[in-house]
Amino acid sequence: MAIIGILGTPYNTVERSPFWWNKVSYTRQSFIDVFQELGHTVIVLPVDKTENIKNYLPLVDKIVLTGGADVSPYLYGEEPHAQLGTTDPIRDRFELAAIKAALEANKPILGVCRGLQLLNVYFGGTLYQDLSLTSSQIKH
Template sequence: MTQPLIGVSTYLDRASWGVWQLPAALLPEGYPRLVQRAGGLAAMLPPDDPARAASVVARLDGLVVAGGPDVEPVRYGAEPDPRTGPAARERDGWELALIDTALESGTPLLGICRGMQLLNVALGGTLVQHLDGHAKAVGVFGEHAVTPVPGTLYASLVPEESSVPTYHHQAVDRLGEGLVVSAHAGDGTVEAVELPGTSWVLGVQWHPEMGEDVRVMAGLVRAAS
């Protein structure tokens, strides 16, 4: 059986390798490795003209919107909190266009951390701009338990409470239209959302690419097959 092609959004940033220090399209290795371990073929999607999103998504079997910088608060009608990071406008515009296109076309979609937050914003939701306790330290992933909501897509993939790698300081506040919560952290933070319906749409607040559990990505790859 042909491996489904899974597009993963990426950063544009400066990077250093060998003798080079140049602008680069970046994606932490864990993302393509997780796609591969789950049985998919990974393709990097660096920021591009949002008008091209439809033609890009049309070539994919599934889409992953990866983690990264804070979503610019203007996208959900809020003023920036002093603790909100610098805007990544090019990436916001590109990834929101990818999400909109995937939702319109029924392309299986997985949002990871920032990707889940963007999914919520794309559907009219808002974000909490700062909370404590979901990252161990700057640049260091933490870990905490996540509890699934029975009867959800996420619970069908991971039916038990599980410990997940986490690094974020923002989270879902008001849910976007049609979304339902499918997992919580112990402090009540929304840890997964999904869009019930005919297509496969799931967002998780943690970073499965930093762990060993492939079940969430395997669910996307099956839906994309």
């Protein structure tokens, strides 16, 4: 079976949180569980300096980009809208570097929620910064 590298979600701690004063990269247990149930080994990769992805990628067969903060609209040529949620430029840069490295290494990528949105942006797509900006009845 495969070794799955799940890119961690940064947790920006606040006072009185369980990880107060500490940077944390985490993933939902359900991601770990589903891949383990399929017989895979899971490694959570911390959000780090972009140059460090070259150290992590050889350890895994596939990567998973998970949900979280909104993708920065600057990445697809737009100014932030007032209804845009929180963004994380450090995570954006790291995950874009991971996508590039995984593609160059011919390693599969699974994008979930934000991860799929970032893949869309990587390949030149755009996003609605908030679902209220579309006339569609899309429910998330």
